Amino acid sequence: MTHATIPQKMRAAVWGGESSRLTVETIPVPTPQADEALVKITACGVCHTDLHVLKGEVAFPAPAVVGHEISGEVVSIGEGTRSDGSIEVGTQVIGAFIMPCTQCEQCRAGRDDLCEKFFAENRLKGNLFDGTSRLTGAQGERLSMYSMAGMAEYAVVPMSALASRPENVPAEEGAILGCAAFTAYGAVRKSGLAEGETVAVVAVGGVGSSLIQVAKYQGAETVIAIDVADEKLEAARGLGADATVNSTDRDVREAVLELTDGKGVHVAFEALGRPETFTQAASLLREGGRMVAIGIAPGGVTGEVEISPLVRRGQTITGSFGAVTRIDLPAVAQLASDGGYRVKEAVTRKYSLDDVDAANQALNRGEITGRAIVVM
Structure with a gap:
């Protein structure tokens, strides 16, 4: 052996x-x-x-x-x-x-x-x-x-x-399936994303850009990418984002409401792990919306969330560290093989x-x- x-x-x-x-x-x-x-x-x-x-x-x-x-x-x-x-x-x-x-x-x-x-x-x-x-x-x-x-x-x-x-997945680039794609896949699965729903991705680095691909493949109608760097937002469009918002140029919540007929998104993913982006992601939800927190923060760091909208509008916030390895890693490999990632x-x-x-x-x-x- x-x-x-x-x-x-x-x-x-x-x-x-x-x-x-x-x-x-x-x-x-x-x-x-x-x-x-x-x-x-x-x-x-x-x-x-x-x-x-x-x-x-x-x-x-x-x-x-x-x-x-x-x-x-x-x-x-x-x-x-x-x-x-x-x-x-x-x-x-x-x-x-x-x-x-x-x-x-x-x-x-x-x-x-x-x-x-x-x-x-x-x-x-x-x-x-x-x-x-x-x-x-x-x-x-x-x-x-x-x-x-x-x-x-x-x-x-x-x-x-x-x-x-899979043979049709490149050997070198395939490495990122074990975290970037795997983490995104687990987060989308935990979000309960349904076909036709709207999504916001706050911070489009390695995991955030992966979330765009997975969410689109799972049927999201509109994916809004949010970041501070125009270069990353341009790349996000290339991966399937339907709209982008640079948070240094305009109010993110206001922009998202304009893009969603004043309702907010069904699902918001936070992929950076900073207090301000955590709070921002929660603010983008519509009634019954779900936020999935993915970004890792230094120990002791907290994020503020307004209580009344969370309670009155039936919103949820959940954490997602990764996916279920024995089930989801083969699924992620197949996703890449099928062209979905x-x-x-x-x-x-x-x-x-x-x-x-x-x-x-x-x-x-x-x-x-x-x-x-x-x-x-």
Whole structure:
């Protein structure tokens, strides 16, 4: 169950914890255990969620390797793995950032997105489900894993977090299916979006631009993209947005009401995680409207919502961290295969692993429209 040409060493982007910078180091190639696969990484997405970790806005133990949306080839499967045969050595795969243990109460209830072990062990401690990391540094020191620690040439991934990549989905760009598209798909599903409804997307970065594609494919009649950058709004139109609003130029609520005959939208997605955009998204809802909050904020940050409209108009606000991995990751892969999610248009920049720090700094400066990827 192992490819014959696996090296002993690999290059990985390591975060030391002292600053937000990444350095490329040579470290041992990890070994998968039962129910895990070793994936030779083709590409890994550059995401704001990693950036929150690098900037210390989300608590995570350093030193670590980040990177949580990947594409690649399975080159080894851990001894004792229970497999249905869908993922084997040689399978081209994508990997989701939510890696369900499959055994906890939430996973047994079909809520992979609330997996108890994933949040307790991986997101809090940088481990896999057995309470240990698979990564060590050049001197043998432990390295934490953020999801599968995909910003490296190889990564150990739980089998539960993998799906095969359809042949007609590009290998490099397909990496973004595991977070940008996956997160958008889960949010649209939780919104209960019905065909013919109107949608507002507040902040059209990697996830926001993905929301446009998924919402249009699911039947939204009108999608309104809202951002502060004209370049991002122009790109949003190219991905299917029917109207755009630059919030630095005009009052967003007033603009949305004009576009919706004074009623507001059926569904508003907030994809940035800032108090002002959270409040803004809630203000755009019509009677019975639903807001889905997706953007991650630093710990302790709150957003204000006016109470009376929420109560009197029967509105709802829900959070959505991702999707249900074992069901939705294959569905997202099929969505891309069917043309409902155009990964080549969603990916706007490619970096080499040597330039991974530059990629994150560009993201931090707000220079990346859509999604960037690091190609190994």
